[in-house]
Amino acid sequence: MSALADQVVAWQAQHGRNHLPWQQTRDPYRVWLSEIMLQQTQVSTVLDYYARFLARFPDVAALASASQDDVLALWSGLGYYSRARHLHRCAQMVMEQHGGRFPPTAAQLAQLPGIGRSTAGAIAAFCFAERVPILDANVRRVLTRVLGFGADLAVAAHERQLWDAAQSLLPKHNLEVTMPGYTQGLMDLGATVCAVRKPSCLLCPLNRQCVALAQGQPEHYPVKTRKLQRQAQSWWLLWLQDDQGRVYLQRRPASGIWAGLYCLPIHGSAQELAQHPALAEATGVEHLPAFVHVLTHRDLHLHPVRGRVGASEFAHEDGGWFTPKQWPDLGLPAPVRKLLSAG
DSSP states (O other), rough: TTTTTHHHHHHHHHHSSOOSSGGGOOHHHHHHHHHHOOOOOOOOHHHHHHHHHHOOSSHHHHHHHHHHHHHHHTTTSOTTHHHHHHHHHHHHHHHHHHHTOOSSHHHHTTTTTTOOOOOOOOHHHHHOOOOOOOOOHHHHHHHHHHTTTSOTSSHHHHHHHHHHHHHHTTTOHHHHHHHHHHHHHHHHHHHTOOSSSSSOOOTTTGGGHHHHHTTTTGGGGGOOOOOOOOOOEEEEEEEETTTSSSSEEEOOOOOSTTTTTTTSSSSSHHHHHHHHHHHOOOOOEOOOEEEEEEEESEEEEEEEEEEEEEEEGGOOOEEEOOOTGGGGGGGGOOHHHHHHHHH
């Protein structure tokens, strides 16, 4: 395995992804932003959001001084909104505790909100050439297959063993060049060659030393037995409009689904919605077609109910009336934004 790092670095230089905007910089702010956005999100989706974020918040100081609503509004549609809240708080802590500069080690970076061990390792490797591993989903898959690491990663002790193995494989020389190349190379192999199903083993530079390939069962790795059960949930959305065309939106609680976003008031059942006092005063009430919004481990069955009321008839301290021109500046869940825009 001593040549593994060299093989990955050489492969990445010739065959890896070298065109992505965050690959052309060692600015920790830009690398950090991309790493957070790329968590459980496709590169193709992130590209537009990344450009818009940099246009609005070109550096960590601009992001730190923004309001949370501004950040959530720009994040709307990208999902996993806790990332945006942590992003904002992290920027503030970098300004408050580190003088506006990201700390240069993975250990320090991992102390900041929303930055776990793997993300900290990526920032440290790319920007500061620190000799630290990463273990995102793609890299975990590559390494468990190459090493034939069949221990159950749902067990914390096994996860630590894989981290130790990843550390032992890191480059040892010319780290300014090899650490960014090796880290990016492992990511690229996982994203483009070592796929979850039907990996392209013939194209992999590590195929001669891959234990999983020799066993004829690369898709058996990685092993992780503990899986979240998929759930279904039904919500009734109260869509109130006043005579000026404004819509009533309520801020969601600080935790849970769509935390901190503005949303049509949510009710857990048709019966609960029917008891809402504003609905009794509403005119032209209509039950719009239900639709399903898919989250990572949950299917939300959404039932919009629309009616017209006077603005003075309904108000709440955590909500307000907003015109269509104001919606783009609010953090709205993607299905709610789409529903309002189509209405």
